[in-house]
Amino acid sequence: MLGDLKREVYEANMLLPKNNLITFTWGNVSGIDRENGYIVIKPSGVEYEQLSPENMVVVDLEGKKVEGDLNPSSDTATHVELYKAFSNIKGIVHTHSPWAVSFAQAGRDIPAAGTTQADYFYGSIPVTRQMKKEEIEDEYEKQTGSVIIETFKKRQINPNQVPGVLVNDHGPFTWGDSPASAVYHAVVLERVAEMTYHTMQINPTSIEMSQDLLDKHYLRKHGKNAYYGQK
């Protein structure tokens, strides 16, 4: 069942330690088959060396396990919420990568300070509000998804153009049109967090890039008239 997607999700998971985004088992990747609504996700608390395409877990859009011997990631309900709300995305990543977490713990957006961010994120990378007592106590992982979705709605951010978020006091989630693309965005987010942290220390007053430069870099890669790469 879903052999290709399982391999894809497995390989995307293995990219996390390869890109130094992971300590121990602190991270997970999922992918979705939009036709039948099945999600493939990393099992919970299993070490990366022990992963295989075969032990990936299949759940449905209710978060119920459809196939697999192991429990799915404890963050499964967050992934499910995001897949339901953001209808174009096909892969999701969660990590505790250190620079991203530093901003998440500070409760601060990563502002768009340069072209590295602008090449993949069309603006600031938002941080969610802190979660409320009742959200934490009841269906916490599902509510984590809800607060992400709320952030994008309230601030009118398009999740297809800003493929990532910082969950307040927790860490980053990123997504994309495939599990591998979601990992790519996780790397970009971590790297811009690192660079913009240092930028903020050098120049604490004004680091936002111009809207013109943001438009240019995002759109030369992602707009109708994109001309970057070999397309």
Place this chain on the structure above:
Amino acid sequence: MLGDLKREVYEANMLLPKNNLITFTWGNVSGIDRENGYIVIKPSGVEYEQLSPENMVVVDLEGKKVEGDLNPSSDTATHVELYKAFSNIKGIVHTHSPWAVSFAQAGRDIPAAGTTQADYFYGSIPVTRQMKKEEIEDEYEKQTGSVIIETFKKRQINPNQVPGVLVNDHGPFTWGDSPASAVYHAVVLERVAEMTYHTMQINPTSIEMSQDLLDKHYLRKHGKNAYYGQK
């Protein structure tokens, strides 16, 4: 004698350089056999490449060498004090890992700023007070243990729920229910020190997470109703 524990302590010692917690010989791991009260610990000042299960040193709960050709770690008396006072722990680690030492030298707790810490430490990671002249001059290593124990008592911190400490102007000690678990906590402590340092620079005013979120994360892994992983 104690062949299994020696191997366990040896392997836990070798995890320190593997996890980049060690410069030269600056660190040590011990384990205890609670039935007979014997402690197995790294020999003093020996390079990691020259360690083997066989050259681990056995001492008793007075700190006296029971077996081994080499001198035990110079920090042995600290380990002994902690094993005597914290009756549930079975492994102890000491390192000079750089982010933890940075906080220890600053004389500051690592506040609970996010879920990475909350997953393993139920609150701030405390720093001890500075040691007094007489504590330093007489039985210094034993007194180092005493000041750790005093810190947990005075501040009413449960060492089973906060498995680590920063010794002021010195560095971290961590523990757990096995030598490997103590190393795991040493890695977590180093990683949260790194992230929370950066968080404090981004947001110098308020970085403490909510008690609700702290409860949630600690207890979903460690409480009666833990549901993380494959249990």
Place this chain on the structure above:
Amino acid sequence: MLGDLKREVYEANMLLPKNNLITFTWGNVSGIDRENGYIVIKPSGVEYEQLSPENMVVVDLEGKKVEGDLNPSSDTATHVELYKAFSNIKGIVHTHSPWAVSFAQAGRDIPAAGTTQADYFYGSIPVTRQMKKEEIEDEYEKQTGSVIIETFKKRQINPNQVPGVLVNDHGPFTWGDSPASAVYHAVVLERVAEMTYHTMQINPTSIEMSQDLLDKHYLRKHGKNAYYGQK
């Protein structure tokens, strides 16, 4: 065609990941054959493992492709402008190396704070002004070159003595008398950015080195009476 230069440019490109200056495909090296005015440059958006001397792209000094199956780097027009204006240089590098980008995003020069910089850069490494709306919208990559050239002219900096620049809100370009020399300067720039960032945090008030020390270090390597190395 230009087999030697293609190999040289290929090898210089491969030095970028080797020296940890690169994430994904974010960087490129070119070289020029000054006799016939042909430039060899990395193809756009191709991963480093897939590069070979054969897939390097040849363009002329108008930026038109002369040979090659792939599109040249999207930054080609910037390289062309620099080769036209700085007549002694034979290699150019662009990266998004993190410390250099941190200064570029902050819009700040890297001041000459010590001998490491003075050994290769005869003064501060300048940051360009921000680009204007019309420069961004029309021939952006070419205008990026122009704003670099303007910076050196207005501030009367000799590009042979200061072989690098930070493009505002973007990142570094470096150059040299060969592609390999341009990479060498990219490494130096990244390393001095890292060190001088920390220097600025330790001592926010005065970190400029003396003109005498700057003269000494630059000229003992690059002046008429250079005596460093085996020459």
Place this chain on the structure above:
Amino acid sequence: MLGDLKREVYEANMLLPKNNLITFTWGNVSGIDRENGYIVIKPSGVEYEQLSPENMVVVDLEGKKVEGDLNPSSDTATHVELYKAFSNIKGIVHTHSPWAVSFAQAGRDIPAAGTTQADYFYGSIPVTRQMKKEEIEDEYEKQTGSVIIETFKKRQINPNQVPGVLVNDHGPFTWGDSPASAVYHAVVLERVAEMTYHTMQINPTSIEMSQDLLDKHYLRKHGKNAYYGQK
């Protein structure tokens, strides 16, 4: 001639890249045979992969080449001055290691903030004053040695107890009773610079350790009654 010392100096030089203290060729190690007053030192500007015991250069205490096909390190005159003034040392290291350079460029001592430093340096690691125009212009490398020696004399620091220094706006020199010991101190200096930098950011007001703790740690390793390790 001096085959053993050449091997020792060669091997100590190779420890520099192994311990991540080196970019390109920016560093050198020497050793001295105190009986005949000959110094063995790295050749100038040669890459580490091309070093061998055979291409080490022999100079006398005037800095004149006694044996070797290559030029000695351009810093040879500094080494010579230090060997003449500090009569107990037998090995010297110079690097541009990044954390040490950050303090050197800031013109600041590395204060004794914790036991890691106290284990090897009996107090602050001093920075020299800036060099004067005439010192820079005439016999610069020899004068670099002189200003180091002046620093230790004026501040009454014992070079046997504080085996390293930061040359203002330049970088660190360390020494020891062998070339390998000098490298060891270079690693310690770099590591404490890193940690104490972060300590200063967390706690900008008071980070000096107590004299009692400094005494204890330095003397338990280096005093008459040292009890660390296997001695």
